Amino acid sequence: MSKNWSIRKRRPVRRKNIAPLLKELEKALKIDLSVDGAFLEMAEYGPWKMVFVDKIAKTVELNNDENERFVFLTLRGLLDYPDSAKWIEVDHGAIPFLMNGADCMVAGVQAADQDIVKGELVWIRDMTHKKPLAIGWSLLDGKEMTAATKGKGIKTLHWVGDELWEMEL
Known part of the structure; x- marks a missing residue:
């Protein structure tokens, strides 16, 4: 990522205003998000729209190259939902x-969610501790990812240690 983006248009939001976004995220990642009682904010970070839960960036909304909209958890968000x-x-x-x-090469891929479709956002975790390491665009389907032996599998967008990971409000 390593871009000179800054946070803009930061504002508090009510849960009902972001409920459709949260429902979409719950459906895509098969999780149950609970943000009841939390202080919610929205902001723009470069071309991305983000939701902050208690001043921590938890979700990101972005568009792919075909201008399709995707909503996903940040790495900090994935730490709270390891079964995503x-x-x-x-x-x-x-x-x-x-x-x-x-970018993640397929030679290092040991396993993958078989429901992954080429072109969607995915998260990368280590095989021992199951902790999130990075988020990126899938360049192959889940089945192809585990079967392939060389080439790129994921175009990385956000990783542990980047500006978004280090961000504190």
Whole structure:
């Protein structure tokens, strides 16, 4: 990511104003989001729209190259929901490269959610601890991802240690 983006148009929002976004996220990731009683804010971060829960960036709304809208959890959001769908599991050899923002190569992929479709947002986790490492666009279907032996599997957008991960409000 490594861009000179800044937070703009930060404002408090009510749960009912972002309820459709949360429902879409719950359906896509097969989770139950609970933000009752939390302080909710929306802001723009470059071209992305974000929802902050108690001053921590938890969701991101962005468009792909075809201008299709996608809603996904940030890595901090995924820490709260480790059973979320749309995951890719990588071995320890891939972790240092992912921490530097590299795209994920299929050689490091050990397992994948079989429901992943090419072109959608996915999250990458380590195979031992199941912790989120990065988020990116899937370049292959889930089944193809585990079967392939060389090439790129995911175009990385957000990773542990980038500006969004380090962001504090």
